[in-house]
Amino acid sequence: MQATADVTKKESSWSGWKGQAIDLLYWRNVKQSGAVFSSVLLLLFSLTQFSVVSVGAYLALAALSATISFRIYKSVLQAVQKTDEGHPFKAYLEMEIALSQDQISKYADKILLYSNTCMKELRRLFLVQDLVDSLKFAVLMWLLTYVGALFNGLTLLILAVVSMFTMPVVYEKHQAQIDQYVGLIRTHVNSVVGKIQAKIPGAKRKEE
Numbered sequence: 001m002q003a004t005a006d007v008t009k010k011e012s013s014w015s016g017w018k019g020q021a022i023d024l025l026y027w028r029n030v031k032q033s034g035a036v037f038s039s040v041l042l043l044l045f046s047l048t049q050f051s052v053v054s055v056g057a058y059l060a061l062a063a064l065s066a067t068i069s070f071r072i073y074k075s076v077l078q079a080v081q082k083t084d085e086g087h088p089f090k091a092y093l094e095m096e097i098a099l100s101q102d103q104i105s106k107y108a109d110k111i112l113l114y115s116n117t118c119m120k121e122l123r124r125l126f127l128v129q130d131l132v133d134s135l136k137f138a139v140l141m142w143l144l145t146y147v148g149a150l151f152n153g154l155t156l157l158i159l160a161v162v163s164m165f166t167m168p169v170v171y172e173k174h175q176a177q178i179d180q181y182v183g184l185i186r187t188h189v190n191s192v193v194g195k196i197q198a199k200i201p202g203a204k205r206k207e208e
Helices: 002-025 030-049 052-081 101-126 131-150 153-173 175-199
Strands: none
Touching (some): 002 030, 030 052, 101 131, 131 175, 153 175
């Protein structure tokens, strides 16, 4: 009974985190989304100018400066007012942050599942189980060589973050038009792929 309650609690917590992430990306709370978006961009732009070690050290120093200053301020205030409110961060110090064995096993199982799926898919593509899929993968890798020549990893990460915080809103406002154009493109691509499959021997998928 207790185990069932724990599982339900964890699932509820996961659903809550997922809902908060969706709210952030869709700008349900403009101030909150703006703060997260600007903070992440500032961090990524900092990494383009400084090393990871430097950025991490500066962030740690900034956080320590804030917490130490606040701790001293509260201590002086309590001494002047002759009150005993205790440690200002007591609630956070007593908060449970350790991962349980069940949570670790759950995440480890998910990572193992994704890793096995990825390895099987790469094996299928590199050993040409399906010729068309392998050709698509080759074209994608060829395009990525040009992307890699134009952008480094951090630039791509910055573009990904900007897209995460802009594309959902744009899609939500113009969903009908975007779906229409995506449908046309998908139809055209499927038509081209069908023609290629018909012309290349052995490229046509086997009927299951």
